[in-house]
Every structure is written in C-alpha cells, then in structure tokens.
Amino acid sequence: MPKPSKKGHLFIISAPSGTGKSTLIQKLLSSDKSGKYYLSVSHTTRPVRPGEVDGVHYFFTDVDNFLRLIESNEFLEYAEVFGNYYGTSKRIIKEKLEQGINIILDIDWQGARNVRKEFPEAISIFILPPSIEELKQRLLNRQTDSLDVIERRMAKAESEMSHRDEYNYQILNDNLERAFDEFVALLEKHN
Numbered sequence: 001m002p003k004p005s006k007k008g009h010l011f012i013i014s015a016p017s018g019t020g021k022s023t024l025i026q027k028l029l030s031s032d033k034s035g036k037y038y039l040s041v042s043h044t045t046r047p048v049r050p051g052e053v054d055g056v057h058y059f060f061t062d063v064d065n066f067l068r069l070i071e072s073n074e075f076l077e078y079a080e081v082f083g084n085y086y087g088t089s090k091r092i093i094k095e096k097l098e099q100g101i102n103i104i105l106d107i108d109w110q111g112a113r114n115v116r117k118e119f120p121e122a123i124s125i126f127i128l129p130p131s132i133e134e135l136k137q138r139l140l141n142r143q144t145d146s147l148d149v150i151e152r153r154m155a156k157a158e159s160e161m162s163h164r165d166e167y168n169y170q171i172l173n174d175n176l177e178r179a180f181d182e183f184v185a186l187l188e189k190h191n
C-alpha cells in the first residue's frame with residue numbers, strides 16, 4: 001500500500017503595513033528552490049501600486065466582482081482593511097495542502113482569526129517593527145503610497161499590534177538578515 005503523502009502546513013503571517021512581511025516572504029520564495037512554499041495570492045479591491053502585477057501580487061478586482069465572489073463562496077476568509085476588501089481563495093489552498101505544499105498567507109488579524117476557525121492547526125507568525133517611528137520611515141522609503149494613505153496605515157498600526165498575542169510566534173524585524181534567519185528556522189521547524 002502506498003504511504004499516504006504528508007499534507008502541507010498553513011502559515012499565517014501578519015504585521016502592521018510597512019513592517020517587512022512581503023520582503024521576508026519574497027526572500028523565502030526566492031530561496032525556495034524545491035517549491036516547498038506557495039504564497040496564496042489574495043483578491044483585493046485596492047488600487048494597483050506601481051510595479052505590481054495582476055495575478056502575481058494580487059488579483060485586482062472591483063467591489064461588484066468582489067461581492068459576487070463572496071456570494072459564490074469563493075473565499076476561505078475576507079476582510080475590509082484600510083477601506084478596501086481583501087480575500088483568500090479557498091480552492092487553491094485546499095489543493096496545495098493536499099499536494100504537501102506549505103501555504104503562506106499574508107493576511108491581517110481578522111483574516112487570521114477566521115482562518116484559525118477552519119484550520120486550527122495553522123501556524124501563525126506576527127512580525128513586529130522595531131518602533132512606530134521606524135515603521136513610518138519604512139513606509140516612506142517604500143514610496144508606494146501617498147502621505148494620506150501612509151497616515152491611515154500608521155493609524156491602524158497600533159490596533160494591528162494589539163493582536164500580536166493571538167499568534168503562535170512573534171518575530172522582530174530589526175535587521176533583515178537576522179529576522180529572515182529566525183523566520184526560516186521557524187518555518188523549517190514545522191517541516
């Protein structure tokens with residue numbers, strides 16, 4: 001009898017906007033030569049940033065279509081974040097987990113709560129910025145958002161951080177190399 005193949009793990013990554021979660025995740029994916037990790041591509045109604053590609057960074061959509069996708073039960077979870085909708089597709093996640101591929105979800109604390117309801121075994125990691133001042137500096141340096149968008153994201157940072165204790169692990173993203181090593185070690189521990 002063939003041995004039942006091992007299922008993939010579900011990793012939830014959250015952090016205040018600008019902390020560096022996308023940077024850490026992209027670094028993981030570029031070092032993942034064997035394709036062990038898959039980053040779930042969410043749907044969003046927020047505007048495309050320069051350099052972002054539809055279907056790669058997000059599936060960019062309008063509100064009407066997003067509401068249709070909710071109706072047709074397409075999402076494992078969805079939430080309103082910074083005045084836009086964001087949602088995680090259900091089908092592809094289940095498929096990949098069955099294939100033994102680990103899934104990375106870059107979602108906010110509301111999404112994390114909802115995913116835990118369906119996947120209590122999910123492993124959740126909260127990434128912390130060194131300080132609020134440094135967080136603002138990173139958002140400014142990134143040069144992807146206008147000043148009022150940055151202000152809105154900063155206003156939400158404290159409330160996002162108030163959920164850090166709901167996560168299995170917390171990683172401080174002070175020095176990128178150090179934080180990355182800790183991030184990889186943590187993921188590998190579960191493999």
Ligand SMILES: Nc1nc2c(ncn2[C@@H]2O[C@H](COP(=O)(O)OP(=O)(O)O)[C@@H](O)[C@H]2O)c(=O)[nH]1
Binds near residue numbers: 015042
């Ligand atoms: N609940 C939920 N949150 C999401 C999803 N996709 C992205 N987010 C979160 O939405 C927030 C804003 O994401 P984004 O606009 O890309 O900004 P960034 O975090 O500054 O790069 C972040 O906290 C993401 O983790 C999703 O599918 N569901």
Ligand SMILES: Nc1ncnc2c1ncn2[C@@H]1O[C@H](COP(=O)(O)OP(=O)(O)O)[C@@H](O)[C@H]1O
Binds near residue numbers: 018020021175177
């Ligand atoms: N450890 C770090 N030190 C300094 N800058 C960082 C660090 N990690 C990420 N950054 C930079 O901070 C900005 C925000 O990072 P990003 O990954 O887009 O954040 P998030 O996905 O959490 O919103 C980017 O310009 C990125 O290059």
